[in-house]
Amino acid sequence: MTRRAARPDEEASTTDPRAERPGSDPEPRTSGGLRAHNRVRLLRAVHDTGARRTRSQLTRTLALSRGTVSVLVAGLAEDALLDETPTQEHTRGRPTGIPGPHPYGPLALAVDLREDSWDLAVCELGGSATIVRSRTHDGTPEGALLPLAAAVRERLGPRTVGVGVSVAGPVRAGGVIDIPHLDWWDVDVAAHMRLGDVPLHIANDARLAGLAEARRGRLHGVRLGVHLHVAFDLGGALVVDGRPLSGASGTTGEYGHMPLGGGRARCRCGARGCWGMAVGGNALLRHLGLAAGGGRGWDVAEGILREAAEAAGRPAAEAAGKPADAGTDARTGSGADSRTGSGTPPALDPAAALAAVRASAHAFGSGIGALVNGLDPDAVTLSGLGVELHSLAGDTLHAACQDSLMAFRRSRPVRVLPSSLGRRGPLTGAMEAVFDGFLTTEGLGIWQRPPESATASDSSARPGRPATPASY
Numbered sequence: 058m059t060r061r062a063a064r065p066d067e068e069a070s071t072t073d074p075r076a077e078r079p080g081s082d083p084e085p086r087t088s089g090g091l092r093a094h095n096r097v098r099l100l101r102a103v104h105d106t107g108a109r110r111t112r113s114q115l116t117r118t119l120a121l122s123r124g125t126v127s128v129l130v131a132g133l134a135e136d137a138l139l140d141e142t143p144t145q146e147h148t149r150g151r152p153t154g155i156p157g158p159h160p161y162g163p164l165a166l167a168v169d170l171r172e173d174s175w176d177l178a179v180c181e182l183g184g185s186a187t188i189v190r191s192r193t194h195d196g197t198p199e200g201a202l203l204p205l206a207a208a209v210r211e212r213l214g215p216r217t218v219g220v221g222v223s224v225a226g227p228v229r230a231g232g233v234i235d236i237p238h239l240d241w242w243d244v245d246v247a248a249h250m251r252l253g254d255v256p257l258h259i260a261n262d263a264r265l266a267g268l269a270e271a272r273r274g275r276l277h278g279v280r281l282g283v284h285l286h287v288a289f290d291l292g293g294a295l296v297v298d299g300r301p302l303s304g305a306s307g308t309t310g311e312y313g314h315m316p317l318g319g320g321r322a323r324c325r326c327g328a329r330g331c332w333g334m335a336v337g338g339n340a341l342l343r344h345l346g347l348a349a350g351g352g353r354g355w356d357v358a359e360g361i362l363r364e365a366a367e368a369a370g371r372p373a374a375e376a377a378g379k380p381a382d383a384g385t386d387a388r389t390g391s392g393a394d395s396r397t398g399s400g401t402p403p404a405l406d407p408a409a410a411l412a413a414v415r416a417s418a419h420a421f422g423s424g425i426g427a428l429v430n431g432l433d434p435d436a437v438t439l440s441g442l443g444v445e446l447h448s449l450a451g452d453t454l455h456a457a458c459q460d461s462l463m464a465f466r467r468s469r470p471v472r473v474l475p476s477s478l479g480r481r482g483p484l485t486g487a488m489e490a491v492f493d494g495f496l497t498t499e500g501l502g503i504w505q506r507p508p509e510s511a512t513a514s515d516s517s518a519r520p521g522r523p524a525t526p527a528s529y
């Protein structure tokens with residue numbers, strides 16, 4: 058059976074025990090179907106709660122009997138889908154354990170592909186993600202995607218259940234992407250990656266950061282949320298009941314290309330006056346008269362933030378910026394991307410750097426207020442450089458937001474919150490997209506326990522699997 062890239066206009070096959078949303082597995086009609094349904098629910102609960110809940114807690118969460126859960130756990134362990142860690146706790150005199158990832162269990166590969174670099178992580182059930190490769194690239198599709206594809210293929214094996222790729226640009230039907238900064242137009246990522254029948258989930262970075270925020274961050278349990286991800290420029294996601302909306306062509310959330318920034322200059326996307334031209338790394342560079350717009354200069358933008366932090370007398374990136382650390386864990390929210398701290402920025406005037414940060418924060422806050430007027434969300438979350446803008450110039454950001462709000466909204470302003478996931482949002486979202494495709498009766502139905510010699514890098518033959526698209 059042939060795999061293909063997930064189409065953004067398809068309904069995702071996602072099961073979430075917290076929501077039991079439409080689009081989940083259909084209601085089972087047989088005892089075998091009920092067992093398969095409950096296997097999905099149990100694995101989903103283990104994954105969504107970070108593999109930290111005891112069997113007793115999961116039994117209560119899922120409203121199943123203790124005996125049923127015991128049988129399910131034993132069966133899932135036999136299939137190498139779960140492994141239970143003993144604890145010191147007892148429930149009604151009986152020991153309980155913590156179900157978590159199995160040493161030969163399913164693995165998701167997650168990629169964060171940015172304008173100048175990428176990270177590749179291996180992820181387990183429960184959300185643990187370990188970055189195994191990071192590279193800069195030359196900004197061309199071939200220069201970025203061919204080494205990335207080679208690194209991904211090296212990691213494929215019997216345990217691989219899919220590859221999730223976050224990209225810094227709009228993703229259209231069939232996984233075709235544009236990255237205006239780099240003059241990438243109609244780039245077919247799947248064709249470059251050549252991963253055969255391995256499920257490939259390609260989505261926009263801001264959309265995936267929003268998905269991660271809904272699953273493991275500050276949009277968890279929020280009915281209507283707006284997530285804004287700031288990198289070189291600005292993207293977003295409209296998250297409804299835990300899922301980013303897709304839209305007619307899969308590109309809902311391109312808020313950075315709405316005329317909210319106050320300017321009239323032509324953006325590389327083709328539109329005029331885009332908000333993203335006033336918010337993000339490129340905006341900081343432009344404000345100081347430095348070259349901007351070609352997917353280069355990240356280290357300089359980081360330098361501007363450091364100088365601004367010094368001028369403001371506070372640490373930069375309280376929540377987001379620590380040096381890259383291969384091996385950090387997505388569940389902790391620690392770690393940063395591979396670009397942080399690289400290169401030596403030109404000498405910068407701290408006062409001018411702080412002025413640039415404040416100008417960007419002002420434009421950011423002003424646009425957030427406009428979005429709130431139109432969308433009426435329960436919360437707005439910020440990731441990437443948005444966390445630094447909030448940390449370094451939060452007063453400017455909130456004042457501009459408040460000033461943009463309709464008068465009746467000002468008495469109860471919306472919550473604007475920095476992400477709790479550090480800079481791992483897009484990578485974590487790429488992982489979630491893969492597990493959303495796998496944690497279904499269809500996905501589990503074709504899972505086969507790998508040989509005990511299988512490792513994450515084992516590239517021996519894999520069982521064929523049908524397509525399980527998850528679109529974001």
Ligand SMILES: [Zn+2]
Nearest residue numbers: 314324326331
């Ligand atoms: Zn634009």
